[in-house]
Amino acid sequence: MLELKNVSFSADDNGSNIEIIRNISHTISDNKFVVITGPNGGGKSTLAKIIAGIVKNTDGQIIFDGVDITEKNITERARLGIGFAFQQPVRFKGLTVIDLLRIAAGKTLSVSDACNYLSEVGLCAKDYIDREINASLSGGELKRIEIATVLARDVKLAIFDEPEAGIDLWSFNNLIRIFEKMRQERSGRTILVISHQERILNIADEIIVISDGNILKYGEKDIILPEITGTENAINICHKMA
Amino acid sequence: MDQMDAVQKRLFQEVADLHGIPEGAYNLRANGKALMRNTTANIDIQSKKDVSGIDIRIKSGTKNESIHIPVVLSQSGIKENVYNDFFVGDDCDVLIVAGCGIDNCGSQDSEHDGIHRFFIGKNSKVRYVEKHYGSGDGSGKRILNPVTEVHMDEGSTMEMEMVQIKGVDSTKRTTIAELKADAKLLVRERLMTHGQQQAYSIYKVDLNGDGSSADVVSRSVARDNSYQKLDLCINGSAACSGHTECDSIIMDNGRILAVPSLEANSVDAALVHEAAIGKIAGEQLIKLMTLGLTEAEAEEQIINGFLK
Numbered sequence: 001m002l003e004l005k006n007v008s009f010s011a012d013d014n015g016s017n018i019e020i021i022r023n024i025s026h027t028i029s030d031n032k033f034v035v036i037t038g039p040n041g042g043g044k045s046t047l048a049k050i051i052a053g054i055v056k057n058t059d060g061q062i063i064f065d066g067v068d069i070t071e072k073n074i075t076e077r078a079r080l081g082i083g084f085a086f087q088q089p090v091r092f093k094g095l096t097v098i099d100l101l102r103i104a105a106g107k108t109l110s111v112s113d114a115c116n117y118l119s120e121v122g123l124c125a126k127d128y129i130d131r132e133i134n135a136s137l138s139g140g141e142l143k144r145i146e147i148a149t150v151l152a153r154d155v156k157l158a159i160f161d162e163p164e165a166g167i168d169l170w171s172f173n174n175l176i177r178i179f180e181k182m183r184q185e186r187s188g189r190t191i192l193v194i195s196h197q198e199r200i201l202n203i204a205d206e207i208i209v210i211s212d213g214n215i216l217k218y219g220e221k222d223i224i225l226p227e228i229t230g231t232e233n234a235i236n237i238c239h240k241m242a
Numbered sequence: 243m244d245q246m247d248a249v250q251k252r253l254f255q256e257v258a259d260l261h262g263i264p265e266g267a268y269n270l271r272a273n274g275k276a277l278m279r280n281t282t283a284n285i286d287i288q289s290k291k292d293v294s295g296i297d298i299r300i301k302s303g304t305k306n307e308s309i310h311i312p313v314v315l316s317q318s319g320i321k322e323n324v325y326n327d328f329f330v331g332d333d334c335d336v337l338i339v340a341g342c343g344i345d346n347c348g349s350q351d352s353e354h355d356g357i358h359r360f361f362i363g364k365n366s367k368v369r370y371v372e373k374h375y376g377s378g379d380g381s382g383k384r385i386l387n388p389v390t391e392v393h394m395d396e397g398s399t400m401e402m403e404m405v406q407i408k409g410v411d412s413t414k415r416t417t418i419a420e421l422k423a424d425a426k427l428l429v430r431e432r433l434m435t436h437g438q439q440q441a442y443s444i445y446k447v448d449l450n451g452d453g454s455s456a457d458v459v460s461r462s463v464a465r466d467n468s469y470q471k472l473d474l475c476i477n478g479s480a481a482c483s484g485h486t487e488c489d490s491i492i493m494d495n496g497r498i499l500a501v502p503s504l505e506a507n508s509v510d511a512a513l514v515h516e517a518a519i520g521k522i523a524g525e526q527l528i529k530l531m532t533l534g535l536t537e538a539e540a541e542e543q544i545i546n547g548f549l550k
């Protein structure tokens with residue numbers, strides 16, 4: 001269970017202090033598929049990074065499975081079972097795909113196990129396993145490898161920041177299968193996905209709409225989804241669906 | 243391998259991956275003396291008469307053979323100049339493994355200056371691997387000043403892998419190459435310095451023949467208070483193509499001066515250089531930390547990958 005208590009984040013922007021996350025309090029239960037959506041610049045990625053410890057909240061508390069993790073760093077949170085797939089994955093000169101998957105698994109990972117993770121994200125394993133994670137990979141390939149690094153870890157809470165961005169239609173269906181499988185594999189596991197895609201919103205248990213640093217609305221999919229589709233707001237929220 | 247002590251065995255392993263007596267031709271040198279030598283029907287090794295060093299002659303047409311000529315110094319205070327000449331015939335395909343390991347536990351400096359000259363025949367392919375390594379905690383310095391001179395005849399190919407990752411206090415490595423028509427040179431250098439170490443790495447490549455090409459890529463890491471100067475120069479005097487790349491990471495108080503240079507003496511010379519120096523990208527560290535590594539572990543992984 002993840003509890004956010006009065007979480008705020010403000011940053012210095014050219015001398016003036018701007019509030020990017022404004023006093024958010026929310027509880028995300030175990031064993032849920034939660035989708036965060038909302039307009040560009042609303043603060044979704046920032047909130048996700050606050051949960052993973054990448055951005056330090058300026059106020060409030062974060063409790064994960066009863067432990068106050070507010071002062072814990074990225075590594076400590078990762079070891080407690082928080083996984084994070086970046087909206088914009090980073091490239092590494094020299095590190096290969098198998099190197100990264102081995103680091104993610106945190107143990108000796110056999111080549112065939114590593115290949116399984118790659119197949120899950122729709123990459124032909126033998127072509128990619130020894131590839132360097134450098135500029136030669138396409139954006140979509142990089143994004144899939146990023147997802148595979150979270151699959152390779154046994155996380156309790158998996159956060160995916162716009163995992164569908166830049167991937168094609170076929171992998172989109174695949175992606176939904178991945179989420180379903182992840183949930184079956186570990187009981188109590190919660191998946192938190194940031195997305196603008198109606199098809200992902202559709203498989204959510206719960207939807208959170210974040211706008212201007214606030215939670216605009218939240219609740220069960222069946223209640224929230226009709227409210228945000230078909231309204232003017234939805235055009236903004238779901239602009240990437242076209 | 244009976245004549246070797248444990249330190250020497252370890253050094254041979256580090257610099258030439260030797261876990262026993264190598265296959266093919268070899269000349270193992272320890273503390274200024276030849277330790278063991280083997281020649282084959284196609285590869286002859288003779289000691290030089292006037293200076294210390296060896297002449298290696300590889301018959302034309304020799305394929306899939308290897309020559310190991312590693313050197314180790316395990317006594318403090320040895321200083322030596324060694325001249326090794328390789329005469330590679332035409333149409334060969336061989337692997338040459340050189341390298342020098344110094345263990346200095348004493349207070350006197352140990353120094354090995356190896357001067358290697360290669361004369362590569364027409365259409366021959368040579369893969370050359372050279373590793374430099376230092377160990378020991380004495381106050382005496384471990385110094386290596388290798389000079390490599392490569393003369394490449396028409397259609398020949400030379401692939402050089404130059405690695406110095408640990409323990410060499412001071413090094414000035416000079417590599418000079420001269421290429422005739424359709425000859426191809428590929429260099430992959432990996433360099434890491436730490437502590438107070440200083441490393442100078444100088445490449446001067448002359449592309450003299452039409453169709454010749456060179457690709458010189460240096461990746462280096464300077465940590466602690468170490469200093470590196472990377473001086474990569476290609477001269478193109480024909481219809482040739484040349485590329486140099488210096489890619490460096492600095493950490494702590496490390497300093498690097500990269501001086502890539504190109505000289506085109508023919509309108510048909512196509513020469514490119516790239517150079518980049520910077521610290522490890524914060525995003526890379528963060529990504530690995532979200533996978534459960536500490537910052538120090540993440541740094542280690544990034545550098546290992548970078549220098550692989």
Ligand SMILES: Nc1ncnc2c1ncn2[C@@H]1O[C@H](COP(=O)(O)OP(=O)(O)OP(=O)(O)O)[C@@H](O)[C@H]1O
Pocket residue numbers: 011012013020038039040041042043044045046047087
């Ligand atoms: N360190 C910072 N300093 C100043 N402004 C910041 C900082 N971090 C984020 N912002 C701003 O905060 C806002 C929220 O950014 P965030 O990346 O969280 O949005 P998002 O909801 O993920 O948007 P998108 O849908 O485009 O990915 C943006 O306007 C961004 O420019």
Ligand SMILES: [Mg+2]
Pocket residue numbers: 044045046087161
């Ligand atoms: Mg975002």
